[in-house]
Amino acid sequence: xxxxxxxxxxxxxxxxxxxxxxxxxxAGTGCFVLAVIAMAADKSAAxxxxxxxxxxxxxxxxxxxxxxxxxxxxxxxxxxRWRRRxxxxxxxxxLAFTLLVLGFLFTFPxxxxxx
Amino acid sequence: xxxxxxxxxxxVHGMGFGALYLLACSGAxxxxxxxxxxxxxxxxxRGQERFLKVYLAAMAVLAWxxxxxxxxxxxxxxxxxxxxxxxxLSQFPQRLLMANPAIxxxxxxxxxxxxxxxxxxxxxxxxxxxxxxxxxxxLACHKQLRAAVLGFATASFLAAGIAGFFGxxxxxxxxxxxxxxxxxxxxxxx
Numbered sequence: 001x002x003x004x005x006x007x008x009x010x011x012x013x014x015x016x017x018x019x020x021x022x023x024x025x026x027a028g029t030g031c032f033v034l035a036v037i038a039m040a041a042d043k044s045a046a047x048x049x050x051x052x053x054x055x056x057x058x059x060x061x062x063x064x065x066x067x068x069x070x071x072x073x074x075x076x077x078x079x080x081r082w083r084r085r086x087x088x089x090x091x092x093x094x095l096a097f098t099l100l101v102l103g104f105l106f107t108f109p110x111x112x113x114x115x
Numbered sequence: 116x117x118x119x120x121x122x123x124x125x126x127v128h129g130m131g132f133g134a135l136y137l138l139a140c141s142g143a144x145x146x147x148x149x150x151x152x153x154x155x156x157x158x159x160x161r162g163q164e165r166f167l168k169v170y171l172a173a174m175a176v177l178a179w180x181x182x183x184x185x186x187x188x189x190x191x192x193x194x195x196x197x198x199x200x201x202x203x204l205s206q207f208p209q210r211l212l213m214a215n216p217a218i219x220x221x222x223x224x225x226x227x228x229x230x231x232x233x234x235x236x237x238x239x240x241x242x243x244x245x246x247x248x249x250x251x252x253x254l255a256c257h258k259q260l261r262a263a264v265l266g267f268a269t270a271s272f273l274a275a276g277i278a279g280f281f282g283x284x285x286x287x288x289x290x291x292x293x294x295x296x297x298x299x300x301x302x303x304x305x
Contacts, residue, residue, distance in 0.1 A: 015253050020246045020260045027242035027267060031235045038231045056191030064186065064234050071238060089259040096263070100235070100270055107231040109224050 018082030021092045026078055028096030030071025031103035037063045039112050116302060120294030124188050125286060132181035133279050136236070139174045140272040143243075147265040150254065164251050171244035178237035178275065185233065185282075192291045193226070208289035218288045225281035233278035239271035 041048045041059045051062025105111050118126075146167065159167075197207045204211040212222040243264050247254065254261055 015250055017257055017260055019249055020257065020263075023242045023245050023249075024260075024263045024267065027238055030238045031270075034231060034234055034238075054187070056195075057186055058194060060186055060190065060230055063231070064182075067234070068238070089257075089263070093259060093263040093266070097266060100239075100267070103235060104232065104270075104274075107228055109227045 016082075016084060016086040017089050018085040018087050019079055021087045021089050022075060022078035022082045024089075024096045025092050026071055026075035028099035028103075029074045030067055032099035032106075033070045034064065034067035035103040035106035035112075037066055039106055039115060042112065043115070116299040117296050118299060119292055119296055121189075121192055121291045122294075123297065124184070125291050128181060128184040128189050129279070129282050129286065132177050132184060133275065133282065136174060136177045136181055137272070137275050137279055139170070139177065140240075140268070140275060143171065143174060144265070144268055144272060147261070147268050151258075151261045151265045158255075159252060168244075168248050168251070171240070171247050175237060175241045175244045178240050178271070181275075182233050182237055185278075186230070189291055190230065192293065193285075206293050208285070208291055211289040212285070221281070221285050221288050225285055229278045229281040229285075232274050235274035236271045236278070239267040239274070243268050243271070 051059040054061040
C-alpha cells in the first residue's frame with residue numbers, strides 16, 4: 001500500500017500520512033472487533049462467561065476491555081510499521097469505514113440476531 | 116425537592132458527560148467541515164491550533180468518562196437481579212422493562228445497542244484528537260486525512276447520539292433509583 005511521496009512543493013507535507021492512516025484503520029478495526037466479540041458473547045454461554053471481568057457489569061466489561069486492548073495493539077503495530085511511510089490512504093480509509101459501518105450494523109440487535 | 120444518589124450519578128453520566136460531549140461534537144464537526152471543504156484550509160494561528168488540540172483532547176476525556184461511568188457505575192444498578200419473589204421491580208430497571216411487553220424494546224433493542232455502540236464514540240474521537248495533535252497545521256497538506264477524520268468524528272457523534280437517545284428513553288420508562296436521598300430544598304405549602 002506504499003506509494004512514493006509527491007515531489008516537494010510549497011504545500012508538501014513534512015510528516016507522512018502513515019501515522020494518521022494507522023490511527024484511522026485501527027479505530028475502524030476496534031469498532032468492528034467490539035461488535036464481533038459482543039455478538040460472540042451473545043451467542044455462546046461459555047464466551048459470555050469468559051468475558052465477565054467485573055461481575056457487576058457482566059460480560060460488557062470483558063467485551064469492551066478486550067476490544068480496547070485489540071484496538072490499541074493494532075494501532076501500535078500499524079503505527080510502528082507506517083509512521084515513516086506514505087501509504088494509500090484512500091484504500092485504507094475505505095477499509096476503515098467499511099469496518100466501522102459493519103461495527104454499527106453488528107451491534108444493532110435485529111441484525112446481530114440474524115447470525 | 117429531593118434526589119437519590121443514583122439519580123445524581125445518572126445525571127452526571129447523561130447530562131454532565133454525555134450531553135456535553137454531544138454539544139462539543141457539534142462544534143468540532145463545524146470546524147472539521149470548514150477544514151475539509153477547502154482544498155487548502157486557511158492558515159491558522161498557533162493559538163487557534165493549540166485551542167483545537169486542547170478542545171479535542173477534552174472531548175476524548177469526556178467521551179471516555181461518559182462510557183466508563185455508564186458501564187461501571189450506572190449499568191450495574193440497571194442490570195441488578197432482584198431477590199426471588201420481588202414484586203416491586205422499581206429498583207431493578209432491566210427487569211422492570213423486561214416484565215412489560217409494551218416497553219421491553221427499550222431494553223432488548225435500546226440498551227442492547229447502546230451498551231456496545233456507545234464505545235465507538237471515545238475510540239473514534241481519540242483517534243481524531245491524536246491525528247490533530249500529531250499533524251497540527253500539517254493537516255492542511257493531507258486532504259484525505261482531513262476527510263477521514265471528519266467521517267470518524269461524524270460516526271462518533273452518531274454513536275453518542277444513539278447512546279444518549281436510548282439512555283434518556285430508558286431513564287424515562289425505568290429510571291435507576293435508590294441510594295441515599297439528597298434533600299435539595301424544602302418545598303413551601305401551597
